[in-house]
Amino acid sequence: HFFVVVYNSADRLTNAVVDALEKFNAKNWKELKLTTSNLGLDDKTLTMCVEIPDRGTALKYYYGFLDQLYKTKPFSDHKFNNFVITKDNFQILYRTKSLDEYLTFFDKNYQK
Numbered sequence: 001h002f003f004v005v006v007y008n009s010a011d012r013l014t015n016a017v018v019d020a021l022e023k024f025n026a027k028n029w030k031e032l033k034l035t036t037s038n039l040g041l042d043d044k045t046l047t048m049c050v051e052i053p054d055r056g057t058a059l060k061y062y063y064g065f066l067d068q069l070y071k072t073k074p075f076s077d078h079k080f081n082n083f084v085i086t087k088d089n090f091q092i093l094y095r096t097k098s099l100d101e102y103l104t105f106f107d108k109n110y111q112k
Helices: 012-030 057-070 087-096 101-110
Strands: 003-009 035-041 044-050 081-085
Touching: 003 012, 003 057, 003 087, 012 035, 012 044, 012 057, 035 057, 044 087, 081 087, 087 101
Parallel strands: none
Antiparallel strands: 003 044, 003 081, 035 044
């Protein structure tokens, strides 16, 4: 699974987002040795933490992010979408650029 944060590229938040996620990973998820990367998708930037081993761990990561980081800067000052996604579904999302459709799928299939 991947954990993905999506934001407007024009906001120029990549360094701040990557820094926050890497600190979060080092503090809470060091044993997973997650890597962080960025991709552009139209006018959005996707910052991803990759190689989360399974759905359960991915959801723990997602809810940990919401509890610990979502209300802090830079996340509290800008509009973000965040979700977990399988590698196969990410490839489909990136190819089709259907972010809204995936967010609906995520809400239906991953949310508590």
